[in-house]
Amino acid sequence: MTTTAAEFLPGNLVRARGREWVVQSDGHTTDGALRLRPLGGADADVITLLPELEFNPVEHASFAPPDPAQAGNHAAALLLRDALRLKLRAGAGPFRSFGNIAVEPRAYQLVPLLMALRLPTVRLLIGDDVGIGKTIEAALVVRELMDRGEIQRVAVLCPPHLVEQWQGELQQRFNLPAVALTAASASRLERQLPHGVGLFDHHPVVVVSLDYIKSERHREHFLSIAPECIVVDEAHTCSASGAGKQLRFELLQRLAADEARHLLLLTATPHSGDEVAFFNLLSLLNPAFVELQRRVSKDDPLRLQLARHFVQRRRKDIAEWQAATQDGHGFPRRMKAELTYQLSGAWGSFFDDVQAYCRELAEATEQSGSTGGARLIWYATLALLRCVASSPAAAAKALTTRLEGRLAAGDEDADDDGFTDLHDGTAEDLTSLDLEPPAQLQGQSGTQRLQALIAKAEKLSGAAGDPKLAVLVTHVGQLLSDGYAPVVFCRYVATANYVAGELKKHFPGAVIDAVTGELAPEERRERVEHMGEADAAGGRVLVATDCLSEGINLQHLFTAVVHYDMAWNPTRHEQREGRVDRYGQRAPEVRCTMLYGQNNPVDGFVLKVILRKGDAIQKELGVLVPMPEDRQRINQAMVKAALMKRPTGNGPQLGFDFDEPEQLLAPLQVQWEDALEKARGNRTVFRQLGVHPAEVLPEWHKQQEALGSQADVQRFLTSACARLNAPLERHHSQYRLHTQHLPQPLRLRLADEGLVPEGNAKPLVLDLDDLHRSHPVVSLLAEYLIETALQGESTLAARCAATVTADVDRITTVVLLRLRHQLSYQQQKASFQMLAEECLALAIRGRQAPEWLTGPDAARLLESVPAGNLPREAAQREVARALEALQAERPRLDALAEQRATALRHDHERVRQATGRRIGAGAGQHQVQACLPVDVVGVYVLLPDAV
Template sequence: MNMPTHDFTIGNLVRARGREWIVQPDSKSDWLRLRPLGGSDDDIISLIPELEFQPVEPATFPWPDPEKPGNHAAALLLRDALRLKLRAGGGPFRSFGNIAVEPRAYQLVPLLMALRLTTVRLLIADDVGIGKTIEAGLIVRELIDRGEISRLAVLCPPHLVEQWQGELEQRFNLQTVVLTSASASRIEREVPHGVSLFDHYPYIVVSLDYIKSERHREYFLAIAPECVIVDEAHTCASSGQGKQLRFELLQRLAANEERHLLLLTATPHSGDESAFYNLLSLLKPEFATLQNRTSAGDPLRQELARHFVQRRRIDIDEWHDTRGFPKRMSTELTYELNGAWGQFFDDVQSYCRELAESAEQSANGNPRLVWYATLALLRCVASSPAAAAKALNTRLEGTLDSETCLTDSRLYDGQADDLSSNDLEPPAQLQDAARLQYLIAQAESLSGKTGDPKLALLIIHVKSLLKDGFNPVVFCRYIATAHYVAEHLRTQFPTVAVEAVTGEYTPAEREQRVQTMEDADRRVLVATDCLSEGINLQHLFTAVVHYDLAWNPTRHEQREGRVDRFGQQATEVRCTMLYGQDNPVDGFVLNVILRKADAIRKELGVLVPMPEDESCINQALIKTALMQRNERNLSLFDFVEPEEIIKPLEAKWHDAMEKTKANRTVFAQRRIKPEEVMPEWQKQQIALGSEADVKHFVQTACARLNAPLEPFKDNRFKLLPLHFPEALKLRLADDGIEKPLVIDFSQLHRSHPIVSLLAEHLLEEALLGEKPLAARCATTVTESVDMVTTLYLLRLRHQLSYVRRRQPYHLMAEETVTLAVRGRSQPEWLSEETAGALLECQPSGNLPLDIMQREIKTALEFIQLQPERIEALAQQRAEALLTDHRRVREAAKDIGQYNITPCLPVDIIGIYVLLPDAL
């Protein structure tokens, strides 16, 4: 069968299989990708014209039918549906229509850096809470929407996989699957035979634990996509067997010079020089040689600045764009180890000294296990009576050997490059002596605010926070302490939602327990450090209480960063440290570690992690743990000997601070001016619809579909899908929306399925339905005009062509424009701003149907005689968009060549006639 051939251009209309379609990018004369005229990207099909029974032919967009007029509200509904449905906007940021976040100016800096690189290799090392996930998401979404990548893998620690999956779906409209040791078999079974995993699932979040084994590692390397994000990248660059395997994996991924690689970390330099330069070598192998080159003017260091961005909070202040960042107010509260509690602490110390003396005198003694028991006991005693009793009740012998006991993670808080911690209480029972049973009974008898001065202080402080309107997160070191604290807070505050989240729950269960508190007016979360990474708490909580001091200052910053981070709505976040003023261990940690870290942070505006030195810290802590308790306060403790022990560590710490100071001046990227391109971003927001537009559209659409939103508390609304038309209900069900859904319009972005499916449903009805709810034509009487004025709602399609990495790309862009003409015999064409304002006019009267139809018909005949003006408008819009693209390109020093061509003829979506009110 001989079929006519057409070289169909991207963005043009064709007719095939009995309906109209828009030709999509990647189409060729012998193979077409088509989107239905009123459909979405999910409805795109591919076909081979030669195999079609009916020839694929050029088509034209249908004119509005004057016989089917609607009212002015229905006209606005169509305009809003059309605008909110657009995904491939015409502006220079292709991703705008697909993201559910309004980025700040400073968050565009990594994106602008990425646009100037042929292959994107970036180390994004911004502070905790500034928004590295958003910055990386903007880059990959932009690359996807420009057609430069089609597949993505995110490599991250296992406790972050669900968070990444949620962020990519909710903020960037990217549906991902999670590849972990538990899910891998199921996911692989779902992939059709002979199809690659990434061809079936283009966007995957991969747990770093999954690729530890050689088989999984080799499998991943064989199918790895063209773009990889590595979160907590510092955990892949340090020494140690597991980390070395991770680094080798990244080295092999980076060996493909065409692969885009985004490395994310808040702690790129933790004092380990080789680890830091290992990380840099993944961007370019030659960056590793910078370890021995210190000149600030070194060309290689200047080249590194194109690939490395690192900002602190003070740098963000310089953008004058700190919306979403509250003021952090820090304070300290102290309690005394007095009465029965003080006696218990002294008895435990005496017990530990006796164990030490016994071990030294006995040939069979094991000093290492004694030191372990000492640290374990005094840390648990400082935490809570519950943790102390658990430690005393758990036998140490047989659970640890003398060589490794002092590195047990239950004693410490993780290193700077690995903050995952075991929140189980360490064992401390060395013998079944009557003395031990006495200590256990003592601990159990002290439970509650009467016997426990630390708990009593917390209760007073939480009461004050709640009274001032704050919702706190109380961080504890051990599981037993968290449950103990939560139980007593529930008793003290029966009307407040109190929940405990610890490492005994899976990550999904932890998140669920947090989310159950969402509807409570007042809430207190008690958590171990399993929540100091992975789950963002800024939407529900506004204060942090360090119930137990962390021995690692980075842990404190991670805890506070869960609440004090991008997106926090409160203007102030309170952070409080509790400690025993006469507890020598608290005193050493506070004065020798935490306050020195805080002094560095105040000087640089960023925390410099404490270098690793387990032996040094262990010795100092053991010396301190057996120090006599001073009855007055911490400042009178003599820490001379412990401080002498950690001097080598302090020297490393000071060196890391100086290097960080030098790096920050180069890598804060102050030369890049994102404010220069914010106008283009804001233009696209206006063109594609703001938060207010989304709210107005959803409320209006639901009302006209006989499913009005029900008011809910806290300015939220409840959507009732049950009342929608059957076709819309089925489409919502496909997206998992079947039950009543609570909507917060401050969080509901235009890319949410609710918005896009409502828009698609109304547009399809307007184009194909007999009695559409959204009107393609209307005649309105209004006081806003003094002469007949006609508004034409146009959809412009443009073909965007550019060359990057010597490869041509052809994309389609769409935009909505309102054209207005005043009068008919001597028409006056009005500005686009005036046209948009007139479309928002208020009707002031009604008209007979025949007059409405007559006016629309006249307006239709008028515009059909103006093809040159419509084509000239399309060309002007294409030129204006090209100017916007060039401005962004120049700001980013982007590489490549751009061209924008309008697709003709222009679609006339709607015709709305405004008649002056004669009264």
């Protein structure tokens, strides 16, 4: 008799090819095949078979009860429970994806996910502040939609410097293998595609560089193959004015025109004072939202509709959430400080000489009447004085690099374009060059005056001649002494290499390295990772240029930021600090220090007119409002300030009279105030209303109860390794696992995953804080323990035990159940079928008129402290009696499974439900059916201690 795939539903237990399998959610393929996972196996062991072609028919199977002869001890019982729970991938609870992710999201990060599940087509603008975790929030939505079967393909559009970060986050945290589509990789990816197969059919998850799809040919091709879900990071760069940005916006408009396409827009600055750009973003969610530009009533129905699509939280808002949810994993305190140094002695003399040199060139150019020459002098003055303020190395580099050819004398746009590498990027583009700007004018290279300046700069290197470096050395020493690991941000490559070299001389015991734009992006990442792997007992210091102010997260290794060179843009300072002070930072406090020259007119002007203004706005509003762009005015003001004579005494830094340069920037300051007012008004009008802590907490707790927390992962790992004769060994902030002591089958599996060090001589180094349930080490340990327990090969993780304990006052049987449910629902007239599994502890107190307990009270009994173990014969007898009594209660077990199925249906309907009403065609039509009979995985008898 043959069987067909239609006879089996997700969650069914079947027997095929001599073993038991569980039918998967995608168990029915279009060709009538079945996808099956081994009963105790992993996702990697899933097979696909055609029932009609099997020699022996596929049959429904039943789960064998525990064998009293295989009784173990109580610690082995808890180990099996933890292994079962951590191996759940399609875990019960309100979300389908949490078993497949390697991150433990915070409660506030579930808000966008809940908002997404309440929309028939997901259109969200996530405008959370820097470092809150927008990437995680968006990836949670994507993973959930994929695990529900509602999408199969997704593209992430982002700036080129974020491609690798997105690719890594999706792979490492969300188990979504992604490929990068960039100008460099496109041809290779196309060549590797099988004949006749499209990119997104072969690679369901693709991270696309926005630079790649700039050209019309690439843009049109992407539009023709674009998947059903699009994520856009740094979305504000696609909505502002400018030719390149306008093309990006048109691309998004055409993508959004498909009303069935899911669209997630991410930006830390959804509104930066540019009204057109802001409402362009809103129009991608719904074209009707453009009308809100003229409608500001808080009770406007259209504004209330927007609240379902737009979420924006500041650090302050997150702190309020954490207080409401009692979530102890808050953001660190950001402690800011300023350090000053004097331009004095040889260094002060050098600065004065450079200023005098610039003035002489300016006077000579002015007398010649050359307009183009004046622009060259502007450039040379700012370049030289900024490099002088940075380091002797940067000053020498600027003085020895010719400026000729950079600014054409007759080019009227040169004022704007020629100064690009002097500035620190705009709000939309923070990837400016870190090479030193050229400052040597044509015809000046051989002058005695210039050669004398270069010689002076070269002699000033080192803490003895460089007062700025001397202050840094003292400060870094204090930070290291206090247990901090700082990132020192420099503006130029020469400065970073100079500072790193000098710090190595002063702190030979510390791990110190430099990362600059000289390195390719992958090399930068590798260098940072290498610092994490090195023995940092003497401290860790990273010296970097702004090539690291975006794209690579530093919060796991570093706890302080030093602005060695002040930025000319407050957004840049926030980006630097946000690399360290962000989601995942475990230190309670992050220190941020800014160095500036007390009598340096350039530093003084930037500090007073730009940075402190930006800081005041951020303190008032809670988010940064980018400085308006007016490069020509800024250049003029900077030159005026740069040529001011520095005070010779020890007066305060802000003792400079910046009246004239401040007047030049007065219109810009007015624009900045206007932007602040608009941002303040929009935060009031568009404040997030839809989801509150009381709505999120039940879902958060249910998910942690169903799948286990990170603390459960750590307990399981330490217990499992100890019982497998390879206890973890503490080493600084990490642990070492000596894999050579593990059983050979487990070693082979670890080796297949590349987790056994070469030659098996070195231990495997693990950071327990970064390990999650889906980490290969955790998965393989759990898989091995479950398999050996179910096959009766070992009692390391025991299916039955009898224990004496003072934690019970009468005989109590704890039953470990595995429940499987068939979950189906409709969304937008499409039907979806899924498998949901859960591990449940049931406690039966007493044997006469027993009392049944479930929930946390029953689960805690598995953590009882044994007072002693029974003799083997007595333990087997107690387990046999418990199994016999349980067999008579099978109807009650089935009824319990039906109750859990009903609860699961309510959970899924609740997260799909909007406030007070259902939305979407067919939303909420969930059906959950328990797969019977229930799997009795473990039976553990607890006997009261007579003492």
